[in-house]
Amino acid sequence: MPSKVESVESFRERARAFIRANLRPASQKAAASLTRSDRADEEELAEVAREREVQRMFFDAGLAGVCVPAEYGGQGLTPAHQRALNAELRGYEYPTRAQVPTFTPCLSVLLEFGTEEQKLQHVPAILKGEELWMQFLSEPSCGSDVAGAITTATRDGDDWLLNGSKVWTTGAWWSDWGLCLARTNWAAAKHSGLAVFVFPIRSAGIEVQRIEMLNGSKEFCQEYLTDLRVPDSDRVGGVDMGWTVGSRWMFYERMGRNSPYVTMPEGTIRAGVGGAAMHAIAAAAGRLDDARGKELIGEAQTLHIVGEALKRRVGQGIVTRTLSDQSSAIPRLYAGLAESRRSTIAFELAGSAGAAWIDDDGALAEWGNYFLMRQAASIGGGTTEMAANVIAERVLNMPREPTLDRELPFRDVPRSRNKSSQ
Numbered sequence: 464m465p466s467k468v469e470s471v472e473s474f475r476e477r478a479r480a481f482i483r484a485n486l487r488p489a490s491q492k493a494a495a496s497l498t499r500s501d502r503a504d505e506e507e508l509a510e511v512a513r514e515r516e517v518q519r520m521f522f523d524a525g526l527a528g529v530c531v532p533a534e535y536g537g538q539g540l541t542p543a544h545q546r547a548l549n550a551e552l553r554g555y556e557y558p559t560r561a562q563v564p565t566f567t568p569c570l571s572v573l574l575e576f577g578t579e580e581q582k583l584q585h586v587p588a589i590l591k592g593e594e595l596w597m598q599f600l601s602e603p604s605c606g607s608d609v610a611g612a613i614t615t616a617t618r619d620g621d622d623w624l625l626n627g628s629k630v631w632t633t634g635a636w637w638s639d640w641g642l643c644l645a646r647t648n649w650a651a652a653k654h655s656g657l658a659v660f661v662f663p664i665r666s667a668g669i670e671v672q673r674i675e676m677l678n679g680s681k682e683f684c685q686e687y688l689t690d691l692r693v694p695d696s697d698r699v700g701g702v703d704m705g706w707t708v709g710s711r712w713m714f715y716e717r718m719g720r721n722s723p724y725v726t727m728p729e730g731t732i733r734a735g736v737g738g739a740a741m742h743a744i745a746a747a748a749g750r751l752d753d754a755r756g757k758e759l760i761g762e763a764q765t766l767h768i769v770g771e772a773l774k775r776r777v778g779q780g781i782v783t784r785t786l787s788d789q790s791s792a793i794p795r796l797y798a799g800l801a802e803s804r805r806s807t808i809a810f811e812l813a814g815s816a817g818a819a820w821i822d823d824d825g826a827l828a829e830w831g832n833y834f835l836m837r838q839a840a841s842i843g844g845g846t847t848e849m850a851a852n853v854i855a856e857r858v859l860n861m862p863r864e865p866t867l868d869r870e871l872p873f874r875d876v877p878r879s880r881n882k883s884s885q
Contacts, residue, residue: 469540475547481524486517486555489728511595511637514558518592521558521726527590530723531574536587542723542782552728559727560634561592563844567722568715569596569642572659576700576708581661585640597664598716599629599643599686604878607846609644609713610654610706611876614688616645623647623660623698625668625691633843635671635684638664644712648703649874656873657705659712662693678832717791717853719798719844721774738764741805743826744812759808766801773797792845792853799847802840810834 469477502510521527522536529545531537538544570589573582588594605611614627625645635641641664648656664671668691673681700708720727741760742751750756774794780786809830810817816827817834841847855861868876 469544471541471543471547474540474544475551477524478526478548479551481526482551482555485520485524486552486557489554489556508637511560513556514560515592515595517556518558518561518590522591527726528586528724529726531570531586531590535574535582536590542778545723545726546729549727550729552726555728557726557728558592560595560637561589562725562727563719564598564642564716565589565594565596566724566726567718568712569598569640570724571715571718571722572642572699572708572712573661575711576659578696578699580696581699585661594640595634595638596640596642597632597635597638598712599632599641600712601629601631603628603630603685607849609709610657612644612646612657614643614645615649616647616658616660616693618647619692621695623693623695625660625662625688625693628685628687630674630683630685631843632684632686633682635664635686636673640664641686642699642712644705644709646873647705650872651703652870653868653873653876654706656703657709658702659699659705659708660693661697661699662691666691668692676836678836713845714788714791717795717845717850719795721778721791721794723778738767740826741809741812744809744830747824747826748812748814748816750812750814756812759812763805763808766805770794770797770801787858789853789857792850792858795845796847796850796854799841799844799850803837806830806833806837806840 518527525538526548528535528537529540529548530542531539533539566589570586573585577585585594589596599614600609601607602609602612602614604613612627614625614629616623616625623645625643627645629641629643632641641662643660643662644657645660646656647658650656662669664686668689670687670689672685672687674683674685675681676683715722719725720731738760741763745751745753745756745760748756777786777790777794781788781790810833813820813827813830816824817831820828820831822828852864856863
């Protein structure tokens with residue numbers, strides 16, 4: 464007889480007791496952004512270590528991997544249980560860096576396409592905070608067209624040799640494992656000759672270089688792979704079948720924080736510009752009684768409320784199969800546009816301190832950097848342009864844009880002279 468599934472209310476009470484007894488109150492500074500420019504490397508590494516510790520605490524308390532099958536160390540429960548945990552986490556610390564992209568898309572891809580050996584090796588380690596994962600997906604030469612990857616995987620006996628470069632990998636310098644899309648067959652069509660591999664980021668053959676952004680952050684990285692040797696046992700999915708994995712990978716990436724695998728306080732806003740932050744900015748700027756200030760705060764809060772409702776509606780539709788799984792592009796598109804707008808609102812509320820600030824400006828400081836970086840919300844996690852294409856073509860069934868290279872061998876697809884080819 465199968466054991467009785469724990470009720471949502473019982474789970475909620477257990478989660479609440481654990482959180483109140485073990486977790487620290489959330490730090491507004493830590494929650495603001497993972498790409499802050501004022502964080503020293505030593506400070507960030509200490510934060511990473513603390514988040515690993517918290518993730519292990521979740522695991523030991525039976526709260527890690529709420530929707531992950533029990534045979535891989537998870538709880539085997541439902542999205543309703545995960546939502547209950549997320550609701551109870553409001554106002555408390557949580558392992559931010561262990562969520563995206565570690566739990567989704569990386570863990571999601573492993574659960575769907577990994578071998579039994581791969582799942583047994585990696586999923587429990589992820590749930591315990593022992594492995595933080597990054598997706599090695601974007602490349603300098605192909606932008607949002609991830610199927611145009613030219614990082615090459617060449618068979619060498621029981622191994623593969625990977626050569627190429629990946630870019631915009633947030634936090635690769637402190638992470639452990641990478642999930643990588645590479646080209647295995649240049650004679651096959653663009654979407655056919657691909658495969659997915661996993662490997663330790665600190666392997667011989669990988670050089671990680673950090674990229675300084677305009678706000679001074681060095682969180683984004685570029686990786687150079689030179690004869691990186693990966694055993695065939697670390698291939699995920701079939702040879703030349705990488706787009707079968709890749710298309711689902713994109714689905715999980717678009718889900719992002721909406722994934723049932725992700726533990727994140729209910730109502731979390733990635734850019735740190737939620738209602739409390741807006742109120743604090745307006746108060747510091749003396750604009751709480753200003754008509755325009757009230758209008759801006761209301762707009763920001765409305766964007767948040769609508770976004771939360773949209774996520775619930777689309778998530779429920781996908782679970783009940785009343786919506787295509789490609790509908791995950793809808794909240795992705797909305798989130799990118801809404802987060803950019805909220806950053807602009809925060810900048811406007813801050814007034815002159817948005818353009819120039821000092822440390823003593825408190826709640827008014829740093830919003831100029833958020834404003835300058837606001838477009839990142841429309842790029843990371845798949846661009847809003849790509850999300851709009853998915854909605855048009857795969858949700859609304861509008862005609863696809865004509866493509867002249869879909870059936871060509873990839874080696875014959877025209878590329879600019881400064882891009883490598885085989």
